[in-house]
Amino acid sequence: MIGAEAIIKCLEAEDVKYVFGYPGVAICPFYNSILESDIKTVLVRTEQSAAHAASGLARITGKPGVCAVTSGPGATNIITGVATAYADSIPLIVITGQVKTDLIGSDVFQEADITGAVESFVKYSYLVKKAEDLPRIFKEAFHIASSGRKGPVLIDIPIDVQNDNIKNFKYPESVNLRTYKPTVKGNASQIKKVIKELAKADKPIMCIGGGVQLGQADDEVIKFAEKHNIPMVTTMMGIGTIPTDHPLYFGMVGNNGKPYANKAMNESDCVMMVGARVADRAISQPDLITKDKVLIHIDVDPAEIGKNAVSSIPLVGDCEAIFEDLNKEDFSSDTSKWLKALEGFKKELKIVRKPNKKYVDPQNFIETLTDKLKDDAIYIADVGQNQIFSCAYAKIKKGKFLTSGGMGTMGYSIPASLGAKLAAPKRQVVCVCGDGSFQMSMCELATFVQHGVQAKIIVFNNNFLGMVREYQHYSYKDNYSMVSLDGSPDLEKLVKAYGFDYLRLKTAKGLSEIIDKFLEDKNNCLLEVMIDPMDLVK
Amino acid sequence: MKAKRIYSVTVENRSGVLSKVSGLFARRSFNIDSLAVGETDDPEVSSMTIVSSGDERTLEQIEKQLNKKLDVIKVKTFNEYQCVSRELMLMKVKYNKSNRNEIMEMCEVMKADIVDMSLHYMMIQICDTPEKIQLLINMFKSISIVEIARTGTLSLSKCIENDG
Numbered sequence: 001m002i003g004a005e006a007i008i009k010c011l012e013a014e015d016v017k018y019v020f021g022y023p024g025v026a027i028c029p030f031y032n033s034i035l036e037s038d039i040k041t042v043l044v045r046t047e048q049s050a051a052h053a054a055s056g057l058a059r060i061t062g063k064p065g066v067c068a069v070t071s072g073p074g075a076t077n078i079i080t081g082v083a084t085a086y087a088d089s090i091p092l093i094v095i096t097g098q099v100k101t102d103l104i105g106s107d108v109f110q111e112a113d114i115t116g117a118v119e120s121f122v123k124y125s126y127l128v129k130k131a132e133d134l135p136r137i138f139k140e141a142f143h144i145a146s147s148g149r150k151g152p153v154l155i156d157i158p159i160d161v162q163n164d165n166i167k168n169f170k171y172p173e174s175v176n177l178r179t180y181k182p183t184v185k186g187n188a189s190q191i192k193k194v195i196k197e198l199a200k201a202d203k204p205i206m207c208i209g210g211g212v213q214l215g216q217a218d219d220e221v222i223k224f225a226e227k228h229n230i231p232m233v234t235t236m237m238g239i240g241t242i243p244t245d246h247p248l249y250f251g252m253v254g255n256n257g258k259p260y261a262n263k264a265m266n267e268s269d270c271v272m273m274v275g276a277r278v279a280d281r282a283i284s285q286p287d288l289i290t291k292d293k294v295l296i297h298i299d300v301d302p303a304e305i306g307k308n309a310v311s312s313i314p315l316v317g318d319c320e321a322i323f324e325d326l327n328k329e330d331f332s333s334d335t336s337k338w339l340k341a342l343e344g345f346k347k348e349l350k351i352v353r354k355p356n357k358k359y360v361d362p363q364n365f366i367e368t369l370t371d372k373l374k375d376d377a378i379y380i381a382d383v384g385q386n387q388i389f390s391c392a393y394a395k396i397k398k399g400k401f402l403t404s405g406g407m408g409t410m411g412y413s414i415p416a417s418l419g420a421k422l423a424a425p426k427r428q429v430v431c432v433c434g435d436g437s438f439q440m441s442m443c444e445l446a447t448f449v450q451h452g453v454q455a456k457i458i459v460f461n462n463n464f465l466g467m468v469r470e471y472q473h474y475s476y477k478d479n480y481s482m483v484s485l486d487g488s489p490d491l492e493k494l495v496k497a498y499g500f501d502y503l504r505l506k507t508a509k510g511l512s513e514i515i516d517k518f519l520e521d522k523n524n525c526l527l528e529v530m531i532d533p534m535d536l537v538k
Numbered sequence: 539m540k541a542k543r544i545y546s547v548t549v550e551n552r553s554g555v556l557s558k559v560s561g562l563f564a565r566r567s568f569n570i571d572s573l574a575v576g577e578t579d580d581p582e583v584s585s586m587t588i589v590s591s592g593d594e595r596t597l598e599q600i601e602k603q604l605n606k607k608l609d610v611i612k613v614k615t616f617n618e619y620q621c622v623s624r625e626l627m628l629m630k631v632k633y634n635k636s637n638r639n640e641i642m643e644m645c646e647v648m649k650a651d652i653v654d655m656s657l658h659y660m661m662i663q664i665c666d667t668p669e670k671i672q673l674l675i676n677m678f679k680s681i682s683i684v685e686i687a688r689t690g691t692l693s694l695s696k697c698i699e700n701d702g
Binding site for chain 2: 115116119120123124127144177178179180301302303306307310
């Protein structure tokens with residue numbers, strides 16, 4: 001058996017179904033050996049998309065997504081996708097081909113020091129020196145990527161290592177890493193302290209981050225909140241953890257969030273951050289959430305606790321395990337007055353938009369669309385105004401909401417929806433992007449066609465890079481620079497060239513019918529929605 | 539309040555680990571005041587002594603971020619009073635007849651050794667605390683220093699019984 005065959009055996013042992021990637025000479029042994037396997041390969045049109053697609057798949061399956069690209073430019077092109085996954089703690093296994101071992105360091109054709117280049121964007125990386133090490137390295141990589149705080153692991157494999165013989169292939173049953181033992185169970189005395197503070201609190205609130213879904217703790221967390229009637233808000237990455245119509249849910253926090261959600265955080269006397277980083281976009285002034293209030297911070301990554309805000313009660317561990325323990329504890333609390341006050345904030349701080357009737361109002365569109373989506377639908381938002389509108393108005397029931405929250409990588413949604421659809425072919429997957437983000441990933445339309453994956457893409461067209469235009473509106477008094485998208489293609493002609501169906505919505509007229517048509521279409525379909533170029537998210 | 543902290547870090551002795559650790563300091567704008575690396579009694583384990591300074595939150599983050607690195611086995615931290623610290627310095631100076639005795643006297647007082655000598659140059663070796671070494675450098679500033687080579691700080695926590 002050669003190294004490349006051993007890699008495939010490792011992936012099979014990990015029950016990998018799909019590999020996203022792009023070939024080149026340095027990864028050819030791998031892509032040759034994979035032909036003998038049931039693992040399906042998906043050829044993307046640029047390497048960055050391979051990482052986003054693997055990330056979309058990982059966020060649906062909960063298991064690491066796998067991508068494999070060649071050395072040099074193949075490897076450097078994937079970095080943005082890897083960094084995007086790292087920022088959102090998404091488990092990925094990134095395989096890169098590398099030039100021959102004895103040529104490493106001599107700047108030969110398509111050589112790049114990829115393990116060096118991705119160091120600050122991966123949880124760990126390997127440069128494989130011997131084919132014999134492959135089984136151990138893959139076993140470790142899958143373990144590292146999918147445990148503790150999840151994240152991408154990169155394995156750089158020189159072409160000679162892929163071709164070398166490996167004698168006794170045996171996939172290890174366990175890993176032995178003396179330096180890596182993530183905490184699972186929460187410290188018992190800290191758990192007691194949490195309960196004590198919550199029992200004392202008059203105005204408790206839970207702020208749910210992406211870590212809750214990553215830790216598959218959704219049910220336990222909601223159970224806890226319901227048991228004690230604690231209101232919940234989410235960060236952007238936490239959207240979808242709680243059904244948006246849940247009576248205890250009070251929206252997304254942050255500078256692009258709901259004003260009443262922010263007020264709820266400020267007014268609270270006990271904030272429980274769960275699987276959230278307290279990053280600037282969610283909490284612009286971390287000092288405020290520790291002022292006059294108790295901050296309970298629950299995270300699997302001890303480095304997140306105290307990084308941006310000093311917590312009163314740190315609690316490190318796996319979210320699910322912690323909430324299982326918290327749910328065993330009993331305390332009485334009466335939050336009815338507090339919940340009533342929150343309902344009051346909701347009414348008082350409701351944003352009333354004044355939509356321009358000449359265009360489609362994004363709020364109206366997203367609310368109608370998500371009303372019509374099935375309960376378990378997957379909604380994928382890109383980055384820009386489309387993302388902020390989606391966060392504000394998408395109604396998520398039992399489905400998922402995926403977006404690039406940490407890195408804010410434009411072009412994420414189309415390849416991520418490809419991965420998500422492959423992970424859940426029977427579920428509705430809808431991708432919402434702007435005309436800017438669409439053009440960053442439009443090359444991937446062919447990938448859907450080639451691999452028979454259904455694409456449902458909605459493009460908000462305002463002929464602008466709306467989010468930056470909005471920033472220039474506020475910060476540079478409408479002195480626009482680099483934000484016009486003049487020269488964009490005729491989307492109808494473009495997608496029809498790929499055999500897609502095309503729908504367009506110019507105004508609110510026929511909105512409901514067109515959305516129905518879009519959702520019922522069995523073919524690939526792109527719906528272009530004309531929105532007011534001067535619209536603002538806030 | 540800026541404080542100084544010493545991190546005694548044991549790491550896997552693998553290629554690239556030093557760059558991962560130093561890269562972490564660069565990426566997060568942590569200071570490295572001094573860094574010394576060497577093998578331990580176990581050839582698979584290296585020991586790094588990193589001296590850093592910053593406010594309390596930064597110093598705590600450094601420890602947590604170091605612990606997050608998968609090649610890091612153990613991080614011990616202590617302040618200057620909880621450990622014994624030493625640096626080694628070699629210093630080449632130019633001397634003449636009139637100051638030779640003065641130099642030798644200074645070396646004696648500072649417990650420094652003259653380890654090499656030629657007609658006009660001598661090399662002085664000192665192994666002491668970073669403060670004492672700085673003092674010696676200051677004393678020699680009036681004489682002519684040709685070049686200096688200096689290790690980073692090495693530290694071990696002070697001996698206490700039942701030390702693991």
